[in-house]
Amino acid sequence: MDAEIAYLKLKSIALQEFPDIVVSATTARGPLNAAKSLRIFFIDDSFLDVWLSDEKYSYHWQRKDGKIFRHDNAPHKKHEGVKTFPKHFHDGSEGNVKESELGDKPEVALREFLNFVRKNI
Numbered sequence: 855m856d857a858e859i860a861y862l863k864l865k866s867i868a869l870q871e872f873p874d875i876v877v878s879a880t881t882a883r884g885p886l887n888a889a890k891s892l893r894i895f896f897i898d899d900s901f902l903d904v905w906l907s908d909e910k911y912s913y914h915w916q917r918k919d920g921k922i923f924r925h926d927n928a929p930h931k932k933h934e935g936v937k938t939f940p941k942h943f944h945d946g947s948e949g950n951v952k953e954s955e956l957g958d959k960p961e962v963a964l965r966e967f968l969n970f971v972r973k974n975i
Contacts, residue, residue, distance in 0.1 A: 857889040860906055864964050868894045872968045875975055894968075898975050902967070906960055913956070913967045921946045923974075925956040925967060 858881075865879040877895045884890040892904040900917040912926040922944055929940035933951055936942045943954040957963045 857906065860960060861889045861892045861904070864892055864904060864960060865894075867961060867964055868968060871965070872972065875968070875972050896971065896975060900975070902971065904960075904964065911960070911963070913963060915967070915971055922948065923970070925954045925963070927954075 861881045865881065868876045868879050875896050877897055879892060879894045881889045882891045882893060890905075894902040894904070896902070898918065900915065903912070903914045903916070905912045905914075910927055912924060912928070914922065914924040914926075916922055923946065924944040926942065926944075927940045930942075933939055933942045936951060936953055938953040938955065941954040941956065943952045943956070944950065945952050956966055
């Protein structure tokens, strides 16, 4: 799927389905103005960065208290013991890694993660 279309769909989901926690969303641009990621801003001044490629993804929530929550599928050797490898979840910090049951389709994954944010904001 074209990155521009993918990020536009995700931006729409965030703004339309989660208006109680989402303040705004913007697409970051790279060379030749190509869409490279999506940043979603929340009511508590935290943000979620979404990065998608053909094979890899990252949903990274950065909170003001320094805690991070990230689902990604980067195949780091140190996470090979995680049952869902290469999928894994950084729960509060880089070092606290757990299984990730996040959906494989970007639209499903974003809804799941935004529901997590909603419960924890």
